[in-house]
Amino acid sequence: MQEILKQSNNPEICKPLVEAVIEKAKEFEEKFGRKPAFMEVCGSHTMSLARTGVKPCLVDHVNLISGPGCPVCVTDQKSIDAMIALAEGENRIICTFGDMMRVPGSTKTLLDSKIAGKDIRVLYAPVEAVRVAEENPDKEVIFLGIGFETTIPILTLMIGEAEKRGIKNFSIWMTTKLVEPVLRYLLDAGEVNLDGFLLPGHVSIVLGEDSYKYLVDEYHISGVITGFQTAELLSGIYKLIDLALKKEAAIVNNHPSVVSKTGNLVIHGWLDKYLTECDEAWRGIGIIPNSGLDLKPEYDQYNAKKRFTVEIGEPRKTKCRCGEVIRGLIKPNECSLFGKACHPMNPIGPCMVSAEGSCAAHYQYMRESF
Amino acid sequence: MCVGVPAKVVKKMEFSAVVDVMGSQTTVGTIFVPELELGDYVIVHAGQAMSIVDETYAKESVEEWRKLVDARNSETV
Numbered sequence: 001m002q003e004i005l006k007q008s009n010n011p012e013i014c015k016p017l018v019e020a021v022i023e024k025a026k027e028f029e030e031k032f033g034r035k036p037a038f039m040e041v042c043g044s045h046t047m048s049l050a051r052t053g054v055k056p057c058l059v060d061h062v063n064l065i066s067g068p069g070c071p072v073c074v075t076d077q078k079s080i081d082a083m084i085a086l087a088e089g090e091n092r093i094i095c096t097f098g099d100m101m102r103v104p105g106s107t108k109t110l111l112d113s114k115i116a117g118k119d120i121r122v123l124y125a126p127v128e129a130v131r132v133a134e135e136n137p138d139k140e141v142i143f144l145g146i147g148f149e150t151t152i153p154i155l156t157l158m159i160g161e162a163e164k165r166g167i168k169n170f171s172i173w174m175t176t177k178l179v180e181p182v183l184r185y186l187l188d189a190g191e192v193n194l195d196g197f198l199l200p201g202h203v204s205i206v207l208g209e210d211s212y213k214y215l216v217d218e219y220h221i222s223g224v225i226t227g228f229q230t231a232e233l234l235s236g237i238y239k240l241i242d243l244a245l246k247k248e249a250a251i252v253n254n255h256p257s258v259v260s261k262t263g264n265l266v267i268h269g270w271l272d273k274y275l276t277e278c279d280e281a282w283r284g285i286g287i288i289p290n291s292g293l294d295l296k297p298e299y300d301q302y303n304a305k306k307r308f309t310v311e312i313g314e315p316r317k318t319k320c321r322c323g324e325v326i327r328g329l330i331k332p333n334e335c336s337l338f339g340k341a342c343h344p345m346n347p348i349g350p351c352m353v354s355a356e357g358s359c360a361a362h363y364q365y366m367r368e369s370f
Numbered sequence: 371m372c373v374g375v376p377a378k379v380v381k382k383m384e385f386s387a388v389v390d391v392m393g394s395q396t397t398v399g400t401i402f403v404p405e406l407e408l409g410d411y412v413i414v415h416a417g418q419a420m421s422i423v424d425e426t427y428a429k430e431s432v433e434e435w436r437k438l439v440d441a442r443n444s445e446t447v
């Protein structure tokens with residue numbers, strides 16, 4: 001396996017793959033008079049494409065557009081403000097992923113609250129939050145449950161663990177997002193012209209190859225499920241151009257070593273047991289019906305939104321254009337604040353904070369190309 | 371932990387396992403992959419093993435890239 005991994009980043013393989021992709025892209029341009037355009041749906045793809053150098057290498061030949069796949073970035077400002085307000089309550093321990101700490105709320109960040117003395121803990125493994133609750137029975141422990149289909153199952157695991165151990169002082173503030181409704185939104189809105197999607201390797205572990213059939217059946221657009229190593233990304237893009245050249249629509253599983261046709265059925269069982277669809281508000285988009293998952297009413301005791309109320313005003317307006325970035329309408333450097341008022345040390349919007357954010361990826365790896 | 375890098379199972383417990391990824395070891399939950407065996411490689415997300423890597427498919431992907439590369443090399447010779 002180590003050898004396989006080595007190969008997936010081996011320059012002897014990756015360099016000719018880059019050339020093969022460029023050649024295919026040129027063929028496309030000759031045929032259609034424009035560059036092929038694909039959206040990477042996943043925030044981890046955005047970062048991997050930039051970090052591995054694939055995106056900078058292909059910048060003149062393939063239009064790779066970042067999509068709505070960074071969970072922190074797509075969370076709307078009201079939700080961010082609500083989570084920060086939640087941390088202000090007395091006798092609470094807030095547990096969260098690290099990405100959330102520096103996301104600007106309308107008045108402050110979670111990091112500001114932590115510095116001011118609030119008990120806010122960053123966890124790599126969220127299930128640890130249940131242990132924190134067990135060790136602090138006199139406090140309410142609330143986990144900020146943001147994420148897509150890869151992370152959502154882990155939230156259900158936490159509920160299962162809290163149930164099993166009879167823990168009553170634990171709850172999750174659910175603001176989860178689903179891939180299919182937002183892809184449908186983007187395709188229905190027709191604001192961005194795409195020749196296909198680079199589909200997320202991780203989310204697809206849960207969803208499975210067959211779950212993307214609607215792209216072909218209803219929208220006649222291709223999707224290639226792809227991993228995160230250099231050769232995987234390149235071969236995924238190669239296959240997308242090949243399909244677009246042939247004007248064919250198909251779902252291709254370019255990551256079959258970990259993604260099955262049906263997805264992980266054990267995980268499906270956990271999701272079905274605890275969760276039900278709900279409307280969710282997306283940054284720059286608004287409410288998309290049934291675009292998230294919430295706890296079923298029988299698990300209300302673990303639902304922080306049912307147990308705690310927070311008061312927030314209208315979000316502060318800024319010139320941040322994250323809403324357009326995540327819809328693929330502008331590139332990060334088209335925002336007037338990019339690299340000036342907004343940079344990783346002073347992020348104005350979530351896309352500059354998150355490890356999966358387009359603006360952060362662009363700032364770290366792509367700046368020399370503009 | 372690096373995105374998408376498989377971790378090797380070096381010790382298996384009931385609902386968790388010790389995995390090694392590029393030399394560093396950590397404990398991950400394994401409840402989503404009950405068929406897991408010692409020596410398997412897994413994809414880990416937020417402390418949980420989400421999928422077992424099928425080495426046969428992984429090898430096939432490498433062969434596919436090599437074929438593409440070889441085809442190019444023979445074209446340019």
Ligand code: SF4
Pocket residue numbers: 319320321322325332335336337338339342343347348349350351352353359
């Ligand atoms: S550069 Fe900063 S302000 Fe502009 S869209 Fe990105 S995060 Fe928002």
